[in-house]
Amino acid sequence: MKSDTKSDMINIRQQTDRSNEEYRRSMEEALRAAQVANDAKTKFLSEMSHDIRTPMNAIVGMTDIALNYIDDRARVEDCLKKIRTASGHLMSLLNEVLDMSRIESGRLTLDREEFQLADFIHGILIVIQPQAEKKDIRFHLELGEIFSENFIGDPIRLQQIFLNVLSNAVKYTESGGEVWMRLGQRKDGKNKICLMLEVQDTGIGMSPEFLEHLFDPFERERNTTFSRIEGTGLGMSITKKLVDMMQGDITVDSRQGEGTTFRIRLMLDRAEKKNGIKREALAGKRVLILQGAKEKLTKLPEMLQKLGMKADVASCGMEAIDLINEADIAGMDYFALLTSDRLEDLEISLLLPEICARKGKDFPVLLLSESDWSEVEYLLKQAGVTAFVPLPLFESRLAETLYSYTEEGKKEQEQAAGVQRKLHVNSHILLVEDNELNREIAVEILKTTGARIDTASDGREAVEKVTASQEFYYNLILMDIQMPVMDGLEATRRIRALKRADASSVNIVAMTANAFAEDRKKSIEAGMNAHITKPLDVEQVLDCLDKWGGRE
């Protein structure tokens, strides 16, 4: 429902003392506005149902085909792949509609969690850069002054804003064009930072008429030169609303045939600096920087200098070899190697093993890369890469990574760690889950750790099992949220309220499909310790068990 129209009408009713003529005119205007809004909504609904039906048809159709050819492995596989694609599309469609409806009804709240700008920007780049490369669009990232790298906010929603604007820039720019992403910060008081994003493209631009409606929900322009526009037409209005919620603003300049520039300003809270690293541990240490063919690590020496470190820069592999040789002869050891992932003169995956063999396995080799390294991670780790540092570079992230390889840093890590996969033969876990299939999956995963697992199929049964058990019998309760008879939240509240010694100490972890911030908040309020998302992921479940399932 478009709330502006509603309040307009209420206002109008209060204006009974005005002249009839005036009243009639405003009445007509309001009616027209309401009609326009309503028309747009009707149009949207009909288009939406079509948009939803298309992938749904594919899913139903493909499922039928798969069932008919159940013994033909290749055929079934093909069907399943198509079903996965259609489901993915359907899912994003529904997510956007849901988002919009939550925003419209004022039910969307922003999460507040700590995040690092380095990971955040890297996460954006690995999505956008391949999109740009695929279309042969030159993508430039320009970073202004950075005052703070650690923030408290909702990184998922922030990413949604960034990706929406950037994907549009790429989508509406033709091959050979350019897209700039400029990011800057401004201090606003002691604890706040105004994050400024500017996204400029050389794309097709927008008509003045369309610009007027750009942020309206339920509006989308189909009559562009790009014949079929994917998506719901909700992206920009969701972006606008999210920006509003973050006390920010969004403006746009656009000319048809010339390009578009979006400017977004957002207020973010600075996270308190972690007690973090001891700079003196880094001071005086010398690192070797190996420049790549593509990424020029120009800012790196300066950053290292700020940390009190020394840096030698090699512009190619051969020069790096010379520097390592020289250092050895001079009796001076490098603390670490910071390297790009591709060199001009020689193959890095051949060079690194040789260097590692020579310097020993404790020698940190940090790979700086702006691309998604999940693809090459295995190979490069084999070649001797110790850790990855995301590009663009951010100072405190770099410092933290380097620090973790100093004697001091290593000690701290050892104290904090123990992350190795443990066996939990003495652990007792209560798994509360109404869906039989999900229960089976969870049991399968948990069984591998040697823990003993009891199950309950709803909240009430769970409370009964806990009540009937010996005190401190269960280490961990994995609790579904939505269940018949009694839901997980209620069950948690009741368990916490039980009059037994372990009522407040037993670990309860929520298993929930929706990762919305407010749901998480509710589960914490009900007394849960943490939550893991569904569908259950092996690593996640085991991590959870390591963290919460141990016996003190």
Next chain:
Amino acid sequence: MREYQEIYLENTKKVMELMKHTGLQGITDSELRQRLLEKSGEIRKIRRENTQILRINLIPMLDDILSVDEEDLASLEEFTDELQKEQLDAGIRYQVCSALVTYARMKKKRNLLIKELYMTGMALYSLQILADEKHAGRFQWKMRLVFGEAAGYIRYYDEIEDVETRGYIHRSMGNMALGQFSDEKKTAERKLEIIRRSLQVLTDPVYHEKTPELPWDVYIYKTHQERTSVLSYLRKGSASVSDIREVMESAQYVYERQRKLALKNNRQTSIRWIYAYHAAAYHCGVNTLPELLQNLEQLYASVSPGDYGLDGIYGNLYLPTVYSDYVAKDEEMAERKKPVVLMMYRRQLEYLKHAPVDKNLDKLFFYVRSTLDSYLEYPGENNFREYIEEAIEGRQPETHVHSLAVAELSKILLEELLCSNAEFLLGVLDINNVEELRERKEELLEFLYHGSLLHDIGKLKMLDLYEVPNRSWVAEEEELHSIHPSFGYEILNRCPSTQTFAPAALGHHRWFDEKGGYPEEYRREENRNAALVDIIAVANFMDQSCSPVGIYQEDILSFEEMLHQLKTSRGTRFAPAVVDAVLSREKEIREREITETEGTY
């Protein structure tokens, strides 16, 4: 040494003996072929045996190097020491020494590590020297890395008491400057820097005192010698005065030492050192190009045209090569000195023609090969192609016989294609209709003949790789071998008379569909004579895989097996039309093969 090592070495020496060809002057091509045939079976047999010996005795040890015992370890060391002493088998040396490096690292045996790093570096040096700077890549940087690591142990000098190990540290430090380098300012300056530091250590009395047993003057001399190789960079004009002085000092040092050595032994200073000194003077800017050329002319005039001793060979064969190289630097100079260059080339040919049977053949061939990179052609006056075919190509008997066979097979295939599928040839030599193709058959045949003779010319630049076929190649050698088409291309592309044949060298190992083979730089569509290169590629494969003269493969294929491979690679590796031509003439080709096979065992 272990028994298998002794057998292997003995076998290797046998192969070297078999590869020494004597009394080949003046014999016909078919006699030559017969001579090779008499030995090729034996060579292949030894080759197989040696490969098997290594497979059974050596490779498993390398695969599991950490569990070898002291005795095995000693035997491996002895083996590579022996090979290194004989300057043999760089590929195997590299494999074994790098395994020993791994062993020494893991077991924390410092002295062994330093020695084996040095040995690995030396093996890499032998490998990389075969290629040029552009292609040596991997060997080059690894070599620098291992020598550098060994040199780095100078910081533990006092802890390391073993004299020999200390020697390896000094040698490695000097050897960091080894290798191919471009004339680029940065690279050359690095090289000078490394040499400077090495000389500093080598001339430091503290080290002499610590280890008086080491041959310091040899180290110093070799380092000076290495420094003179930076000469060509100096001439480019961007070197600093101090760099120039240093290099000049080294040239002086080398010359003086050689002069004294000659005096002591009561003979004349070898002209190679006199030449080096003149060259240094020019490169350092002391002399101008005309002055240098005049000096070289005088030097050349002092050499007797009938001297087939080492100095005579150097003067008569190598001086013309460097002379024309300098002349070519300046167009005007090239024109002015034309009569001198042409006279030198004519005398080179005369000299080669009258060379006494079997004396210093290796050296003779070594210097005449150097012409390949610097021959100066004056169109209408002299002809590089004729020069190669007359003076160089025939001197490597195996390549020569193979090339002749390729030429013969190509001829048969061309004749067949002209009859049955002339359309395939449209476009070659810019001929665009079938009648003209048939009319100008002789021209086509001539192209194929010379293209075939020259297609493997790149191998002559890496002769060391082919000279001792005592076992299968290791990966590093295979990698080097795959450079020969590119080398061939570079050699042929330099002069007008050979330029047209350059693609035959570049393309004869590249697949027809360009999805395999090497090098990737060869593009069929960029070569207007691609169809002719397709023919040479097929003929090359046929002769290589089943010629009984071949010695570079463990087994020769039967004619049937070869045909089968041709058929299965039709359209991928080989042009379909050419494969079809082979099948149409199968009988004739087979009969030819059978008559040629007589005498094998």
